[in-house]
Amino acid sequence: MQATIQFKLNGKPTRLQVDGSRMLLWVLRTDLGLTGAKYGCGEGLCGACTVMVGKEAVRSCQIRVQDVAGKEVMTIEGLAKNGKLHPLQQAFMEHDALQCGYCTPGMILNAYGLLLKNPRPSSAEIIAGMDDNLCRCGAHQRIVQAIQSAVKGGAR
Ligand code: FES
Ligand code: FES
Secondary structure, three states: OEEEEEEEEOOEEEEEEEEOOOEHHHHHHHHOOOOOOOOOOOOOOOOOOEEEEOOEEEEOOOOEHHHHOOOEEEOHHHOOEOOEOOHHHHHHHHOOOOOOOOOHHHHHHHHHHHHHHOOOOOHHHHHHHHOOOOOOOOOHHHHHHHHHHHHHOOOO
16 A cells, blocks of 8 residues: 655655555665665575664565654665765775675675674674675675774774
8 A cells, every 4th residue: 555654764854655565675776776785585584685774784675665664774875974985895895805796785784783783793793693694606704804804993
């Protein structure tokens, strides 16, 4: 059913006429043109579609757009501020923590959510926190190194 749904998206108030039962991933990608969040499995299993809702990294293929009404959503497009990459983005670049890059937006936002909860995670905590985000290219080792280096630099 069509409804008016309002939320904050990458810091800007957003108002949509939309079927509230549609998944947030498709509203972001199709209606709002934000294609950073990727479709991987559509089943909540890969993390390619990860976005922030409030302080939580969530799988946007599993959350209905009506469930973000009144909340703050951040996609990878909203992470850099004033033309400056977030330290996690910078660290991913510096450590070549990607190959095809398909998993990268989800990896970075999942790491962002992890650091919000635990700003100084150990290696084991990083590995555990990133374990459910899949990378078909096998860049996991460099991804963990990138997150470790962002942590050392005090990223949040
Ligand atoms: S596309 Fe959402 S978890 Fe895989
Ligand atoms: S860099 Fe290709 S899926 Fe991770």
